[in-house]
Amino acid sequence: MMLMHQTMRWYGRHDPVSLADIRQAGCAGVVTALHHIPVGDIWTSDEILLRKKMIEDAGMTWTVIESLPVSDDIKRQSGNYLYHIENYKASLRNIAACGLKVVTYNFMPVLDWLRTNVYYKLEDGSTALYFNRIDYVVFDLFLLKRPEADAEYAVEEIVKAKERFNAMSEEERAFLFNNMMLGLPGSDDAFTPGQVLSELQKYQGIDAAKLKEHLFYFLKEVVPVAEEYGLKMAIHPDDPPYPVLGLPRIMSTEKDAADLIEAVPSPANGLCFCTGSFGARADNNVPAMLRRFGDQVHFLHLRNTKRDAEGNFFEADHLTGDTDMFEVIKEVLAIQHRRNISLPMRPDHGHQMLDDLKKKTYPGYSAIGRLKGLAELRGTEYALHKMLYE
Structure with missing residues (x-):
């Protein structure tokens, strides 16, 4: 069967969800990063291999990095941005030498995802x-x-x-x-x-057009290195997918994704396709976007949101939000068969539930809620594959 490569995100030794928990959930792999290395510094081979061995000793693989952070200096083109870009290239070379395949990153200024x-x-x-x-x-x-x-x-x-x-x-x-x-x-x-x-003050004078220029400059520098060493760069969309706190957001819509792919055409330049981030906007047709950009999708975040007319949204069950996950998974299967690959996927932003309600975990990353989401996604994919391809 050409099914998705099922993974979960792991935050390292201090994550209350252990590697054993993730393995028992049925995952073949882990998605992680070297969070202890300061943004802008080089990821050394020794540090990468140490993390990789931990995961392999637990019976899983590590092929997808989430994330290799892009510094705000690079996003602003200020300070040490040229030095940071050279360090990023060095990290990519080390990552490839250690056998990893996909590098996830984002270009959101200052803050990552925001929730009230x-x-x-x-x-x-x-x-x-x-x-x-x-x-x-x-x-x-x-x-x-x-x-x-x-x-x-x-x-x-x-x-x-x-x-x-x-x-x-x-x-x-x-x-x-x-x-x-x-x-x-x-x-x-x-x-x-x-x-x-x-x-925020440091981004004065940087609008969406300027920030997009800076993103494309960064990609024109690092994508050739990624392509040379067989890596895939996968940008995560904005979360929420619109400007926040006066900051521009430039990876929120279908046009944003198309601009990225057109600006630096390369098999190494593509998307971490997050159905939850794109799906938080009513004007994004998520299955149609996946169909359009399928050849440039290198990693999948499958989650679902439920939004209203006031601009509010919450993380719904993986199968019951505003995005038609049945159509999404059907399209993923078509992409995999066309490209003859198994795309890495992880369930995302699970509910905190059952015994996990008594535990302190990273918001959205408790074990049981993600296990529930993975089971729903896995079952849908398995049934669709049997129906369409066997």
Whole structure:
């Protein structure tokens, strides 16, 4: 059977979800990164092989990196960006020498994904990641107090945000603040308001067009190295897929993906196709995008979101959100048979549920919720493959 290569993300030794847990979930591989290496530094072969051996000793493989971070200096083309690009090339050479195949990265300025509530309670008692538009405006205007932020919002939104803020208790304000200020995945460190405002200021004068220029410059430098050494570069889309905190986002739509592929045409330049990030926008037809870009998809994040007209969304069950996962998996199977490959995939942003409700885990990365999602995806894929290809 030409089925997807099923993996889960692992954050290293301190991850409460162990390699044994992931293996028992039925995964053949792990997706991970060297989170302890500062952004901009070189990943050495010794460090890569040490992590690889840990995973192989647990009975799995490591072929997909998530992520090899791109520094904000590179994104801004400031400071040490040329030095960081050369280090990135050196890391790619070491990664290839150690037998890895796919390098995931993103080009989101300052912050990675953002949610207003990482413990949003669902009807069945489990919790999910949630983005509430008005709570986000509350954070921006009244907690972070970003200068001139009110110019970016409609009057109605500002009125609603002010009412929401006034009705909040101190505990609710602190809860929202802490959720929005969570550090990057893989880190226990949270940002402070001063740090965020300082970093936001560094992007003054960089709009979406300029940031996209910087992305293409970076890719024109590193993609030839990746191609020479047999690696695939896979960009993760923006999450949420629209501007946040005054920062541009440039990998949110079908046009953004097309621009990336056209700017640096190469078999090494492609997508980490995240159905949840693209699916959080109503104007993205996710199955059609997958059909269009199938030859440039190097890694799959399969998750689902449920959105409303107000701009809110939460992480739904993998099969029941706004994206038709049946059609997505059917298209994935067609891509795999056409390209004669098994695409690496991981379930993403599972619900916190059952015994995991009593544990502290990385938001969206508890074991049981992802196991449930993997089982749903695996079952759908297996049934479709039997129906269409046997």
